[in-house]
Amino acid sequence: MTRLLLKRLLQGVLVVVVLQTITFFLVRLLPGNPFLGERKLPQHVMEQLNSLYGLDKSAWVQYLNYWKGIILHGDFGPSLVREGVQVSDIIAQSFPVSLWLGVLGMGIAVCIGIPAGMLAAWWRNRWPDALIMLVAMAGICIPAFVVAPVFGITLGMHVPGLSVAGWDNPLCAVLPALTLGLINAAYIARLTRGGMAEVLSADYIRTARAKGVGAGRLLFVHALRSGLLPAVSYLGPAFAALITGSFVVETCFQVPGMGLHFVNATTDRDYFLIQGLVFCYGVLIVLANLVVDLVLVALNPQLRSQGAA
């Protein structure tokens, strides 16, 4: 168990380092540079700016300095476009927003997806199953950027209290979280149905049924634990999908989270901000996968005895 945890942590560190390295060298290849603003700066000003931020040094020196800053001081450098603002400040402001949105979205996805999948598996190949799977397929094929504006105009305009843009009161989170949640609920429902359907046709369930175990106990006590495995192993990638969705959802609803900052930073060529945000995304995904691994081990005794998987 400890070995598994250590192995996963080590792999996680590797993932973050690889991600950061790829990003670092890719952003240096982006056409244009952060100082190309409204008016063209004279050559000497440009050179001064470059040396101020250390961008005139060779890529390797910059790369080493960047890591030195992170490891020794926890410093991600300044924003190159917004003067006097540190990348860590932007992250400190936007990270809780994105995290809250992600947690809410995931909560909605799990609360809708798992019961829906269980219902479909229980009534397999009958009309509730067909209906639920049809809706789930639609949920997979209708992208977030179609759902978001439609929600904005239907719910946002007509339900009092909901807002379609901004982040100034708690109700602002409702529509973005709903958009994120419903789309992931579709995947979770399909996986839960698959897993539960397989378990429900297993011999031990038939035995339990023959012994007169009631439907509720059968579903929740006997089948749920192993039937949930496929859905739980999807939660790691689902978290990554939430991040993908968050670019779109944060852009649509003007939520000041990491996704919105990331999209703006790439258009502005704000090197340090891009790197800092990618670092955060990497850490988040690694942590999410780690938690999912632990839950999987808890659900599946076979993995526990193997020790490593």
Place this chain on the structure above:
Amino acid sequence: MKISPDKNAGNSLWKDARRRLMRNRAAVASLIFLVIMLLACFVLPLFPCIANPNATDLDNIAAACSLQHPFGTDQLGRDLLARVLYGGRISLLVGIVATVVAFIIGLIYGLFSGYVGGRTDVLMMRTVDVLFALPFIVLVIVFSLSIEEPSQHLTAWVVEHTGWSRESVAPVLGLVPLFIAIGALGWLTLARIVRTQTLAIKSQEYVLAARSLGLSHWRILFGHIAPNLLGTVVVYTTLAVPGIMLTESTLSFIGLGVRAPNSSWGTLIKEGADRMEATPELLIFPALFFCLTLLALNFLGDGLRDAIDPKSSKD
């Protein structure tokens, strides 16, 4: 073993698979739909009945559906039907080409990893694990932007060496960064599938026979192993297409994918979403086309997988 003289006695794997696919009504309907969609996007615009998607008709701005403009027009008086078809062309093109790129990389990587085996295999598969954990869309964004400059050199080179006009090649070559970025990051699942198949085929007797006949590794790999795993891999490749199209349209929607003068379904949906209060058609038509295409691709992919590999079916 004696081979039966009657050709119809046994059913080949492919015959069985085709029969299973044809019985799947959703998959057949999807296949027909996709063929119609491909014809509509790639062939129909060649006929004069479809307007120029960039021509503005200033007498009919934001017009409703009519005979002249079946889907109405946008805020600049451009024919929406033409724009949806041309946008579909770009979306489908990116979806197909990026998938082919991913397919080629995944095939070669997986073949090599599975065939060589041993430590190389472990190392190559661990690399895939690490890459799997990276936030895909983030890298696609950074990568596609960072290879924009080289691809402009490519456009210049093509114009110089082929004599084609810049106007005719630029729209397609402008998509090259997207093809490469999405393809170069979308091959991971395929590489895993190819590797598993390679491992299984490698231990078959006919590969042993080929080896004992002294064939080169190269010929064994591409003459004996690759053709036998191709079918399965192609099926899983079709399953990857909707995901890749979704990536493209997501990028285009947030303004980091397909750019003007090109437009894809993603950019059309963006334009429509901005004006959906006044003219909801601008959102509805592109979104409908896009969602139905994804739906059909998903049903077809599922049907193909069930047909060729019934054990992995979810039912």
